[in-house]
Amino acid sequence: MNFKHIMMVLLLSLSVSGMVYAAGSPINEDYTALIALGDKMLAASKASDASTFAIVATEASDVAKVQGNKGNSPRLQRISTKIKQAKKSVKAGDFPQATTLIEEALAEMKKTNAAPQWGGNVPTE
Numbered sequence: 435m436n437f438k439h440i441m442m443v444l445l446l447s448l449s450v451s452g453m454v455y456a457a458g459s460p461i462n463e464d465y466t467a468l469i470a471l472g473d474k475m476l477a478a479s480k481a482s483d484a485s486t487f488a489i490v491a492t493e494a495s496d497v498a499k500v501q502g503n504k505g506n507s508p509r510l511q512r513i514s515t516k517i518k519q520a521k522k523s524v525k526a527g528d529f530p531q532a533t534t535l536i537e538e539a540l541a542e543m544k545k546t547n548a549a550p551q552w553g554g555n556v557p558t559e
Contacts, residue, residue: 465543468494468497468498468543469544471493472494472540475494475517475520475532479524479536480529484524484525491520491524494517495521498510499514509542512539513543516542517535517539520532
């Protein structure tokens with residue numbers, strides 16, 4: 435075997451192992467900015483303040499969009515969808531619905547990532 439062939443095999447094996455590691459790693463996201471904005475939206479919806487809610491909801495949508503550009507997260511998609519639905523509810527004057535949607539979004543943001551179950555194992559308790 436030639437030195438070039440050995441080097442090629444080594445580089446290919448390293449690149450494949452790097453891809454496998456990246457595909458299996460969990461998405462760790464920081465929702466602290468969104469949680470703070472969610473609390474402001476919740477307070478505005480409970481106070482029936484449509485203008486403040488719209489401003490904060492637009493800012494939260496922008497933050498979610500920036501975080502979404504860093505990676506494709508299903509949780510972040512659910513959160514941003516609830517924020518958009520809440521904004522539409524406030525425009526329609528349905529503040530209780532907006533409050534419910536923001537509370538659901540906050541609950542989604544505060545969820546912890548479950549430990550990965552490699553190989554489809556089901557934990558027994």
